[in-house]
Amino acid sequence: MSRYFLYFVTLSILINAILFVPRILIDERYDGAISSMLFGVIIGGALMYLFTSSMFKFRGQGLPEIMRQALPKSIVVPFLLLMGSVSFISGALVLINYAFIVSRYLIPNTPIYVVLILFVLVASFGAMQSSQTVLYSTEMILVLCLPFLLFSIFKAYTNQNMNYDEIRAMIDYSNILPSWKSLSVSTYAVTGYISLSIFNRVFADIPKLKHRWAVPCIGFSILFTAFFVPIGILGTDGVNEFIFTWVSTADAIRMKYAFIERVVYIFLLVYLGISYLFAMTTWHVGSEFIRGCFSHYQPNTSSINSVLPNAISCIVFGIGTVIVGNWLGEDDLFSVSSYWMMIRSPLDICVVFSVYILSRWRQAL
Amino acid sequence: MQEFNLDAHLHGLAQSGDLVTRKLNFNAEAAQLVYLSSMCDNSTIHSTIVKPFLESQHLSEFEAMLQAMPGYEQMKDRQQLADKLIQGYALLFLPRETCAINTKKPPPFQPQKATIEYILQGPQYAFSEDIETNIHIIRTRYPLQDLHVEYMKVGSVSQTPLAIVYDHSKVNHDVLLCLKNKLQQVDAEVVQASNQLQMLITKRFNLLPTAIVSERPDRSVLNLSKGKVILILHGTPFAIIVPSVFFDFLASMDDLYDVPWFTRPLMALRYIGAFITTSLPALYVATVSHNPEIFRAQLAIEMAGSRAAVPYPSFYEVFFMLFLIEALTEASIRLPKYIGSMATTVGGLILGQAAQTAGLVSSIMIIVASMVAISNFVIPINTMNLALRVIKFPLVVLAIFFGLTGVLTGLFCFLVYTTSLRSFGQPYLKLFIGEAKKSR
Numbered sequence: 001m002s003r004y005f006l007y008f009v010t011l012s013i014l015i016n017a018i019l020f021v022p023r024i025l026i027d028e029r030y031d032g033a034i035s036s037m038l039f040g041v042i043i044g045g046a047l048m049y050l051f052t053s054s055m056f057k058f059r060g061q062g063l064p065e066i067m068r069q070a071l072p073k074s075i076v077v078p079f080l081l082l083m084g085s086v087s088f089i090s091g092a093l094v095l096i097n098y099a100f101i102v103s104r105y106l107i108p109n110t111p112i113y114v115v116l117i118l119f120v121l122v123a124s125f126g127a128m129q130s131s132q133t134v135l136y137s138t139e140m141i142l143v144l145c146l147p148f149l150l151f152s153i154f155k156a157y158t159n160q161n162m163n164y165d166e167i168r169a170m171i172d173y174s175n176i177l178p179s180w181k182s183l184s185v186s187t188y189a190v191t192g193y194i195s196l197s198i199f200n201r202v203f204a205d206i207p208k209l210k211h212r213w214a215v216p217c218i219g220f221s222i223l224f225t226a227f228f229v230p231i232g233i234l235g236t237d238g239v240n241e242f243i244f245t246w247v248s249t250a251d252a253i254r255m256k257y258a259f260i261e262r263v264v265y266i267f268l269l270v271y272l273g274i275s276y277l278f279a280m281t282t283w284h285v286g287s288e289f290i291r292g293c294f295s296h297y298q299p300n301t302s303s304i305n306s307v308l309p310n311a312i313s314c315i316v317f318g319i320g321t322v323i324v325g326n327w328l329g330e331d332d333l334f335s336v337s338s339y340w341m342m343i344r345s346p347l348d349i350c351v352v353f354s355v356y357i358l359s360r361w362r363q364a365l
Numbered sequence: 366m367q368e369f370n371l372d373a374h375l376h377g378l379a380q381s382g383d384l385v386t387r388k389l390n391f392n393a394e395a396a397q398l399v400y401l402s403s404m405c406d407n408s409t410i411h412s413t414i415v416k417p418f419l420e421s422q423h424l425s426e427f428e429a430m431l432q433a434m435p436g437y438e439q440m441k442d443r444q445q446l447a448d449k450l451i452q453g454y455a456l457l458f459l460p461r462e463t464c465a466i467n468t469k470k471p472p473p474f475q476p477q478k479a480t481i482e483y484i485l486q487g488p489q490y491a492f493s494e495d496i497e498t499n500i501h502i503i504r505t506r507y508p509l510q511d512l513h514v515e516y517m518k519v520g521s522v523s524q525t526p527l528a529i530v531y532d533h534s535k536v537n538h539d540v541l542l543c544l545k546n547k548l549q550q551v552d553a554e555v556v557q558a559s560n561q562l563q564m565l566i567t568k569r570f571n572l573l574p575t576a577i578v579s580e581r582p583d584r585s586v587l588n589l590s591k592g593k594v595i596l597i598l599h600g601t602p603f604a605i606i607v608p609s610v611f612f613d614f615l616a617s618m619d620d621l622y623d624v625p626w627f628t629r630p631l632m633a634l635r636y637i638g639a640f641i642t643t644s645l646p647a648l649y650v651a652t653v654s655h656n657p658e659i660f661r662a663q664l665a666i667e668m669a670g671s672r673a674a675v676p677y678p679s680f681y682e683v684f685f686m687l688f689l690i691e692a693l694t695e696a697s698i699r700l701p702k703y704i705g706s707m708a709t710t711v712g713g714l715i716l717g718q719a720a721q722t723a724g725l726v727s728s729i730m731i732i733v734a735s736m737v738a739i740s741n742f743v744i745p746i747n748t749m750n751l752a753l754r755v756i757k758f759p760l761v762v763l764a765i766f767f768g769l770t771g772v773l774t775g776l777f778c779f780l781v782y783t784t785s786l787r788s789f790g791q792p793y794l795k796l797f798i799g800e801a802k803k804s805r
Contacts, residue, residue, distance in 0.1 A: 106656060106770050118767060122774055126781050133785040136795045140780055143796060261661040269773055276777050 001203055002210045004135045005052070005196065006218075007142055008281055012192025013219050014149075015278040017226040018246045018271060019097050020337045021189050025227050026239050028182040029170065036178030037223045040186025045216035048193040051352045052209055054359035055196050060204030063197035063355065064292025070358055077293045083197075084289030086347060088317040091282030093337055095119045096325035098275040100333065101244055105268055113326045119279070120321050124314035126280030127287050128307045131202050134284045141277050148270045152263045153225060155253050162232045169236055170228070181338070184345035190219040191348050195281060197355070198288045243330060287313045375399070375447050391424045400455035400468065409468040410455055428459060436467025476502065477602060482581050482745055484619045491580040496526050496599040499582075503530055503595070506586045511535070519548065519598075520556035526599040527562075530585075535592035540608055540789045544594055547789075559603035560748065562596065566607075567788075572755065574748040575788035577606040577613055584618055608788035610798070614749035615639060638740035643753050643779075645740075646683050647760035647772045649733050653679040655768025674724035680765045682726040686734035687761075689716065691754070694738065 025033040058066050063083070067076045099115045107115065126134065156162065178186075193215070196203075203209075230239050230249040242248040250267035260266060287310035294309060328336065375384075387398040398414060417430040431437055440446060440456070440463045450456055453469030476498065479491040492499045500514055511534040518524045527548070531541065547566040556562055559578045567575045579585060585595045585604045596605040606613075615635045620628040653672065657665045675682055693712040700708055717731045737757070744750045756779060763771030786793035 102770055107768050110767065115767075115770070118771075118774060122778060125778060129781060129785045132792065133781070136792060137781045137784045139796050140784060140794065141777070259661065259664065260659050262659070265656075265659040265769075269769060272770060272773050273777055276774070280781070 001206045002208075004139065004199070005193075005203070005209050006211060006214060007135070007138045008195050008199065009048075009190070009192040009215050010218055011138060011142060011274065011278055011281065012195070013189055013215075013222050015094055015274055016189045016191075017222045019094060019275075020341065021185055021223065022226040022230060023243070023245050023334065024185045024338050024341070025182055025223075026230065026245060028179060028185075029227075029231070029236075029239075030173055030176075031182065032173075032176040032178040033182045033227065034170070034174040035176060036182035037186045037220065037227060039178055040183055040188075041190060041216050041220045041223065043183075044187045044190030044219060047187075047349065047352045048190065048215055049212060050356055051193055052196060052212060054352075054356045055200045056203075056208060057359040057362060058200065060201055062199075062201045062288065062292065064289060066355070066358060068292070070361065080289045080293050083351070084286040084293075084313065085317075086344065087194075087282045087286030087289060088313070089340070090344070091123065091279040091286065092317060092321040092324070093340060094275050094282075095123060095279050095321055096328065097333060097337070098272065099325055100330060101247055101268070102272065104244075105247065105264070113322055116322045116325045119276075120318035122276055123279035123283050124311070124318050126276065127283035127314050128310045129284070131199060131284070131288070134281055135199065135202065138277055138281060141273055145270045145273050148266055149274075152250060152253070152267050152270070153229070155255065155263055156225075156229045156233065156249065159233060159253050161252055162229070163235070164232060166236045167228050167232050170231055181342060185338070185341045186223060187345045187348075188341040189223055190215065191344070194348060194351060195285050197351075198285045243334065283314060283317070284310075286317070375450065389418050389427075391427070394424050394460050396424070396427070396460070397458040398455060399450065399458070401450055401453070404451065404453035404470060405455055405468040406470045413466055413468060414455060414457065424459070428462075431457065431464065431466065434466060438465045438467075439463075440465050479580055481747060482579060482584070482618070484617060484622075487618055487622050488581070488583045490582070492582060492585075492597075492602040492604060494600055494602050496528055496597055499597045499602075499604070500528055500530065502582050503586060503589070503597075506582060507532075507589055512589070517548065519551050519562065520553055522554040523556055525556045528597040530589065530595040530597060532589050532592060535590070536594060537592055537608075537791075540791065541594060543789045544596075544607055556598070557600060559596075559598050559601045559605050562598055563605050563748070571786065573611070573752045573783060573786060573793070574614070574746075575607075575609060575786055575793060577609040577746055578603045578748055579606060579746065580604075581618060587618075587621070608791040610788060610791065611783060611794040612798075614746045615744060617745040635743050635745075638743040639753055642737050642741040642744075643756045644760055644772060644776060645733055645737055646687060646757050647764035647775065648769075649730065650680050650683055650761055650764040651768045651772050654765070659769065668727075668729055671729045672727040675727050676724070679730075680761065682730050683733075683761055685720075686717075686726055686730050687737070687757070689720075690734050690738045694741075694754075 025037070028036070055063075064076075064080055067079065095116065099112055099119055103110060103112050103115050126137070129137075226246065230242075230245045233249050233252050234242065234245075239245060247264060247268065251262065251264040253263040254261055255263060290313040291309040383401050383403040385398075385400055385402050389396040389398055396418075400410065413434045413436070414431070417427055417434075421427040421430060436454075438449075438454070440449065446456060446463070446465075449465045453467070454465040455468045457464050457466065476490040476493045478489055482491075492502065504512065509532065511532050513529075513531055513533045515529045517527050517529065519527050529541075529544070529548075544566070551562070551565045553561070553565055556565070563574065563576045563578050577584075577588075580603050582604075585606060588606045589595055593609075594607050596607070598605070615632070617631075617635075620632060652659060653668060657669065660668070672679070689712065693709060696708050696712075697706075713735070717734075720726045721728050721731055741750060741754060744753065760772055760775040760779075763775040765771075767774065780794075783794045784792070
């Protein structure tokens with residue numbers, strides 16, 4: 001079972017590393033982005049160890065149940081609402097971002113709100129399933145998508161236009177200390193472990209999580225690729241010209257003998273699946289948090305339980321996503337996502353430490 | 366001695382055309398033999414009743430001989446007389462008692478050759494339509510004392526006999542309990558087919574079947590050894606296997622009987638076939654109408670060139686050809702065998718060719734349609750076959766509005782939906798199940 005933990009952490013590393021993180025890191029590339037990747041992954045890994053071991057003291061319980069046992073309702077309900085909205089917003093940002101990409105590259109004639117409505121419907125449909133279903137689908141779709149993604153990354157590294165001199169030039173800037181912005185952004189990339197606060201419910205039957213060491217390794221290698229490949233292909237300075245850095249990078253890669261000549265289409269379709277998956281998991285986690293505010297609803301772990309609170313929260317946030325996405329422009333989106341990541345990292349640290357304190361407290365009892 | 370009044374004993378059946386009555390006279394007394402000629406075996410009646418009658422001098426001697434016969438039952442309850450008669454017993458009304466003797470015809474059902482899940486080298490016979498024969502087949506192939514057989518009846522009117530067969534040492538008791546609950550809740554009047562029962566015990570509006578209906582005894586026995594439960598319904602040569610997961614539907618029994626070097630590529634072929642039959646029409650619409658730029662230039666121009674004569678958007682031709690293919694498939698099932706092959710020739714070859722020259726559909730669409738039809742039939746289990754035939758239509762609709770994005774969205778939703786299904790509490794689609802390898 002512990003492989004499922006790796007799946008949703010990998011998923012969130014993948015989605016952040018391609019959609020938001022490299023753009024901001026590349027902005028900061030002369031101001032300590034490289035060292036921030038290393039520090040960010042180390043900090044994220046340490047938080048992950050702390051969070052998972054504290055969560056595993058509560059066998060088979062999600063964060064809503066844990067908090068409701070230990071704290072008064074007046075603290076728990078706002079906290080859960082906040083956690084739920086945070087989770088919903090991070091999924092919604094991915095959806096809005098990808099809707100922009102899709103309407104630019106794949107269906108330019110369709111208005112963006114139509115695309116967003118489709119995305120929101122799919123994400124809500126996924127989020128209303130039980131936790132097991134979400135995990136099984138994550139595994140299924142990652143296993144289907146990853147070979148294509150690895151192939152396109154392989155094509156990127158072996159591409160003729162990949163200029164390793166640009167990367168070497170970049171390494172000169174690696175001894176600069178990271179700025180707060182770049183550090184929080186790279187920490188955000190490995191933040192997927194927070195989903196364990198809901199999925200801990202289905203990890204009841206395993207003694208401990210295995211292969212946790214893989215998370216920082218995966219995180220670092222993906223961040224490294226996501227940062228250096230665009231620089232190698234688009235140039236140290238030229239990389240600044242692109243908004244969707246990775247899509248433009250993939251567009252620079254060509255497969256000479258394949259049916260589909262341009263790698264960007266494989267990349268876009270694979271990332272469509274991964275974005276759906278990410279939105280589905282985060283919205284599931286978010287709706288479970290909000291469901292946790294109402295104590296008479298049991299956790300949604302089997303198909304018998306009612307999905308009414310999940311459906312309502314998905315509808316509310318879905319409508320919000322469509323409205324906000326329709327209203328934002330591309331440059332707004334970029335600044336909104338970078339501010340979001342700077343807020344999000346301290347929040348995650350708070351959550352991790354509060355769960356740690358709760359677990360110590362429980363041991364003392 | 367009073368005259369024997371048949372109507373008093375067997376109220377409803379006295380007028381029945383196949384009811385035979387014989388008076389067996391002894392010196393002073395008489396016995397009355399009654400049976401239904403359609404249900405009873407003449408030679409059995411001769412050897413168990415007529416022969417003792419001819420050989421015996423007195424009624425008491427005759428009675429003693431009857432009591433020694435196999436299948437002798439003394440009837441106490443008058444209400445049961447008609448039931449016994451219908452079940453194929455011969456009734457003997459003796460002056461002091463009434464008895465029933467089993468003279469049932471041996472069932473006319475022989476195991477048929479497997480026709481639906483045909484495999485080349487392996488067991489060739491399928492189940493028969495008789496429940497006892499089928500259980501006999503299973504017991505012969507699975508000679509363990511842990512094999513439990515429980516009988517029950519389904520259908521409030523048809524009272525169809527149903528056998529629940531499982532290996533007691535291996536079966537998952539939660540599944541068994543869940544199955545029995547579902548069977549108790551079946552409230553159909555007439556249950557006559559395994560597919561129908563499968564639908565009744567699973568959710569009715571499930572798009573995908575969550576229980577296999579198979580005609581192969583070897584498949585059933587293999588699944589028994591894996592701890593699954595087999596349901597055998599009287600009157601159909603099909604067994605229902607529960608619980609079943611998605612991968613079971615794409616597995617053929619051949620996969621176990623040959624070297625992995627042959628079978629693994631064939632399995633891969635089936636999965637590719639399943640993908641093609643669901644999504645190729647949608648991919649055609651998406652790439653022709655929305656995203657021709659994803660292909661390399663030569664291919665895109667080639668496709669556009671083949672569509673040059675077609676006067677309407679691509680989804681018209683897709684629906685036109687899919688309708689034709691589905692109609693052909695349906696017609697070739699309904700038609701008698703010999704006319705069926707003619708219909709496919711006329712439909713497939715001549716109509717397709719003519720539609721293309723008339724400029725109604727492009728030549729690539731003909732290839733797409735035939736690929737869809739052919740790859741549909743590599744799926745071994747018929748119910749899954751039907752389910753996948755249905756799924757391509759929503760995908761085409763999504764492709765019309767959203768192009769490749771829509772196709773991928775549809776496939777994503779389909780995968781999530783499939784994963785969300787549970788077959789009697791077991792996850793339906795889950796990777797790395799960790800199945801025991803002993804059966805290979």
